[in-house]
Amino acid sequence: MGASLSLDVQRAAGDRRRGRARLLAGAAGLFAVSFFLSAGYGAVTITPGQILSILAAQAGISLPWSYTSAEETVFLAIRLPRVCLGALAGGVLAACGASLQGLFRNPLADPALIGVSSGAALAAVACIVLGSGGILAHVGAEYRLPVAAFIGGLAAVWLVNRMATQNGHTDIATMLLAGVAINAICGAGIGAFVFASDDQQLRQLNFWMLGSLGGVTWGKLLPVAVLALPAILLLPAFARFLDAMLLGESETLYLGFEVERTKKIIIALAAVAAGASVSATGIIGFIGLVVPHVIRLLAGPGHRALLPASIMAGAALMLTADIFARTLVLPAELPIGILTACVGGPFFIWLLVRRVGGGGWS
Amino acid sequence: MIEASDIVVRAGSAVLLDRVSFEARSGRVTAVLGPNGAGKSTLLKVLAGSLAPAAGSVSLGGRPLSQWTRRETAKRRAILSQRTDLTFPFSVIDVVLLGRSPYAGETGRAKDTEIAFRCMEMAGVPHLAARTYTTLSGGEQQRVQLARVLAQLHRPDGVGQAALLLDEPTSSLDIAHQHGMLALARSLAGDGLTVVAVLHDLNLAAMFADEVYLMKSARVAAYGPPQEAIAPETIEDVFGVRVRIVPHPDRPGGYVLPIH
Numbered sequence: 154m155g156a157s158l159s160l161d162v163q164r165a166a167g168d169r170r171r172g173r174a175r176l177l178a179g180a181a182g183l184f185a186v187s188f189f190l191s192a193g194y195g196a197v198t199i200t201p202g203q204i205l206s207i208l209a210a211q212a213g214i215s216l217p218w219s220y221t222s223a224e225e226t227v228f229l230a231i232r233l234p235r236v237c238l239g240a241l242a243g244g245v246l247a248a249c250g251a252s253l254q255g256l257f258r259n260p261l262a263d264p265a266l267i268g269v270s271s272g273a274a275l276a277a278v279a280c281i282v283l284g285s286g287g288i289l290a291h292v293g294a295e296y297r298l299p300v301a302a303f304i305g306g307l308a309a310v311w312l313v314n315r316m317a318t319q320n321g322h323t324d325i326a327t328m329l330l331a332g333v334a335i336n337a338i339c340g341a342g343i344g345a346f347v348f349a350s351d352d353q354q355l356r357q358l359n360f361w362m363l364g365s366l367g368g369v370t371w372g373k374l375l376p377v378a379v380l381a382l383p384a385i386l387l388l389p390a391f392a393r394f395l396d397a398m399l400l401g402e403s404e405t406l407y408l409g410f411e412v413e414r415t416k417k418i419i420i421a422l423a424a425v426a427a428g429a430s431v432s433a434t435g436i437i438g439f440i441g442l443v444v445p446h447v448i449r450l451l452a453g454p455g456h457r458a459l460l461p462a463s464i465m466a467g468a469a470l471m472l473t474a475d476i477f478a479r480t481l482v483l484p485a486e487l488p489i490g491i492l493t494a495c496v497g498g499p500f501f502i503w504l505l506v507r508r509v510g511g512g513g514w515s
Numbered sequence: 516m517i518e519a520s521d522i523v524v525r526a527g528s529a530v531l532l533d534r535v536s537f538e539a540r541s542g543r544v545t546a547v548l549g550p551n552g553a554g555k556s557t558l559l560k561v562l563a564g565s566l567a568p569a570a571g572s573v574s575l576g577g578r579p580l581s582q583w584t585r586r587e588t589a590k591r592r593a594i595l596s597q598r599t600d601l602t603f604p605f606s607v608i609d610v611v612l613l614g615r616s617p618y619a620g621e622t623g624r625a626k627d628t629e630i631a632f633r634c635m636e637m638a639g640v641p642h643l644a645a646r647t648y649t650t651l652s653g654g655e656q657q658r659v660q661l662a663r664v665l666a667q668l669h670r671p672d673g674v675g676q677a678a679l680l681l682d683e684p685t686s687s688l689d690i691a692h693q694h695g696m697l698a699l700a701r702s703l704a705g706d707g708l709t710v711v712a713v714l715h716d717l718n719l720a721a722m723f724a725d726e727v728y729l730m731k732s733a734r735v736a737a738y739g740p741p742q743e744a745i746a747p748e749t750i751e752d753v754f755g756v757r758v759r760i761v762p763h764p765d766r767p768g769g770y771v772l773p774i775h
Contacts, residue, residue, distance in 0.1 A: 255602075259602070399605060400613060404594075406565050406585070407565065408667065409588060410585065
């Protein structure tokens with residue numbers, strides 16, 4: 154082993170570190186820009202300086218940028234909870250998408266694959282059309298829909314997981330197929346409820362199925378944050394495991410990882426977080442699928458950069474889409490799922506074409 | 516180094532291994548031969564700890580496999596599978612670095628990269644370091660995987676405490692690389708590594724192995740040094756093929772020739 158090779162090695166390692174740092178800095182910058190834009194743009198414009206001032210004032214620090222009390226109220230009571238929910242939901246969907254694509258060794262995986270979205274949707278639709286009875290009657294009116302959706306989402310994941318697990322071993326391929334089956338069954342259920350619904354219910358339903366960040370308050374945000382933050386904070390810690398999983402499950406086992414236990418933890422984290430996110434926003438497609446792929450194209454498939462960068466980019470995409478959702482058709486609001494699908498659909502087609510063209514995944 | 520005694524493995528009503536005992540010693544190359552479906556790969560999985568036998572016990576370095584943590588096991592034995600596909604396009608150096616996973620938090624990133632390059636040199640693939648794994652040929656991929664498992668067994672105390680299990684490692688290699696890989700295994704065994712190789716080519720086994728196990732129908736049909744175990748009667752019994760063993764023109768030992 155010559156000195157020159159050793160130098161090459163060090164230089165290559167340095168390049169990779171710098172590349173990763175640049176990517177993370179870029180994603181963080183994108184997130185910051187989308188945060189200030191999303192929090193500042195609207196009927197009442199709030200400048201980044203004013204945003205900083207208002208935030209600093211909450212901590213008792215005074216900054217030079219002045220603001221009116223109306224601006225403060227709009228920011229703290231309306232914009233900030235909405236921005237927080239958007240960032241949280243976008244980050245969670247992207248983190249879950251990246252992790253599940255790695256875990257399932259499947260580039261088309263996203264949180265919907267394990268049944269969480271369709272289970273949540275079925276429960277939400279049932280709640281809208283049938284009204285709330287049973288346990289839900291004890292829940293405050295504005296929480297009924299999210300609670301039903303959350304329970305529905307987790308129930309679907311539990312079923313999918315149950316079908317794929319035998320003797321403590323969760324078979325990933327079976328889980329994929331079970332997810333497809335559960336999604337189909339939930340889809341049939343949703344269709345039946347849509348058929349039975351009246352115009353008013355249909356409208357509410359349609360809105361939920363396409364997603365929205367509207368109407369969020371700090372009170373509604375808190376439970377989502379508590380359930381979703383663990384995924385954002387903990388999933389990146391499984392980067393090494395997910396890297397090894399790219400070689401396959403038995404190779405991961407041979408490399409000394411506790412495969413079964415780690416699989417269960419990742420699925421549980423993703424199910425709870427995606428369930429909480431979907432229950433608060435409705436179904437917002439494509440972020441979980443598309444964002445991780447964009448990051449992979451820029452930085453390669455290593456999860457050490459992929460996970461944190463996906464979280465920040467997912468949050469940024471969601472916030473940017475939300476700016477358009479609430480300003481394009483004023484005074485009404487466009488469902489945000491339409492916008493993410495507008496970006497995601499064509500991009501997805503491009504990915505597929507590229508794969509057929511031979512530049513693909515395998 | 517690796518010892519298995521009275522291993523029984525069943526799948527439904529089929530018996531995959533029927534009271535198989537096996538030993539691979541440090542510094543030796545032990546080959547496992549036999550027809551398709553004889554239980555060779557199953558035996559390798561049991562030795563690797565990824566398949567729990569219905570009966571019998573496996574020990575690694577004198578301690579039952581069940582008493583090792585997964586991570587400690589991974590530092591002592593590595594498996595080169597027949598074929599390893601990647602879902603997403605990792606670069607070759609990243610694939611080799613995965614071999615350092617069991618040492619996370621112990622050796623630094625710079626040290627790991629240095630070890631990875633040294634192992635790529637041993638496997639003859641340092642020039643591929645920056646290439647994308649998924650664009651390599653099957654044989655190149657196999658040699659990159661060899662570098663990865665070598666990186667996994669790179670221990671500060673040498674390879675004397677480690678075992679390398681090869682599952683038909685030569686199936687995707689040309690003749691030069693077949694010999695290259697087994698010669699490397701042979702020379703690492705010279706440093707004390709325990710090598711177990713499932714092979715199909717009797718002559719490769721005769722050339723590189725110190726010990727061979729011939730398996731037939733879930734049992735060990737014969738074992739011993741190749742010049743004893745690879746005998747015409749045994750081969751006919753195990754494979755159902757009549758062979759003659761002719762003297763090798765250039766080296767001691769024989770050469771197996773099938774006859775019709």
